[in-house]
Amino acid sequence: QVQLVESGGGSVRSGESLRLSCIAPGSVLSIQTMRWFRDTPGKQRVMVASISARGSTHYADSASGRFTISRDDRANAMSLQMENLKLDDTGLYVCNIVVLGERYWGRGTRVTVSS
Numbered sequence: 789q790v791q792l793v794e795s796g797g798g799s800v801r802s803g804e805s806l807r808l809s810c811i812a813p814g815s816v817l818s819i820q821t822m823r824w825f826r827d828t829p830g831k832q833r834v835m836v837a838s839i840s841a842r843g844s845t846h847y848a849d850s851a852s853g854r855f856t857i858s859r860d861d862r863a864n865a866m867s868l869q870m871e872n873l874k875l876d877d878t879g880l881y882v883c884n885i886v887v888l889g890e891r892y893w894g895r896g897t898r899v900t901v902s903s
Contacts, residue, residue: 792884837851
């Protein structure tokens with residue numbers, strides 16, 4: 789079982805920034821795609837951003853231009869820099885990685901944006 793640990797969530801005002809981090813165990817090798825998802829009560833889980841093993845990135849329309857995903861393969865880590873946060877960014881941000889075709893999930897870190 790691969791346990792992912794997210795951190796960096798918090799309560800902020802709209803327009804402020806947060807940086808989320810996700811770390812996988814050092815024993816995990818060859819992480820393929822890494823993704824951030826957002827869970828919001830009453831809504832479907834939404835993929836916010838992804839980054840491939842080659843560094844190609846993809847963003848949800850709502851995140852494009854404000855969020856930046858990055859990865860550090862030496863540390864088995866992924867980050868999500870979130871700028872100009874909006875009320876709709878509120879939710880539980882969950883880390884996901886793919887290793888040898890298997891998906892692993894973290895428990896999430898909560899982001900609350902207020903006006």
